[in-house]
Amino acid sequence: AQSVTQLGSHVSVSEGALVLLRCNYSSSVPPYLFWYVQYPNQGLQLLLKYTSAATLVKGINGFEAEFKKSETSFHLTKPSAHMSDAAEYFCAVSLGDKIIFGKGTRLHILP
């Protein structure tokens, strides 16, 4: 069965530093993978999605993620953190038409 594991429920980085949020998936078939972001008191918004067209996927707000089959990973990165990036980030995998989410990682940006 498909599932995702996000390592670290809270991550803190300094403004301007590299952001790395980890996600590992398990899937018996080539997966579709997603990253969503949730700002306080809002619903989730799509950052990017992987659909096997390219292993490096670029998303909105300068985020990107790389699909690594050998590591079953789909980590999210951003070269330079901004205060506005403070939010909760969810990795997700599709199971047919159903999307399964990880538990989320809350990103804190330190001034």
Added chain:
Amino acid sequence: NAGVMQNPRHLVRRRGQEARLRCSPMKGHSHVYWYRQLPEEGLKFMVYLQKENIIDESGMPKERFSAEFPKEGPSILRIQQVVRGDSAAYFCASSPPTSGITSGANVLTFGAGSRLTVL
């Protein structure tokens, strides 16, 4: 082009009452999903519906919870005889119709959520 509309945004109920949460999908979207979010637990899938059909309700508690998506009108998540443990944020999402080749790749568009508090 309105997004996914959920109402009410906040709902307070006493134990034993009923809660009804409504969701209007994006225009052109025929699939509706309901998720429950609790702190530190992420989003838990509850149910996936198309018009007049429940496709997958594997995440729905067996008792007190039900969902529908009628031919006309919004999707409704109904919780009967609420208990304190039902307090959570309930998110609805919608997606367009899928075809075999794109099934699984569709992006979900989320509403802003309905926050249920049970006193």
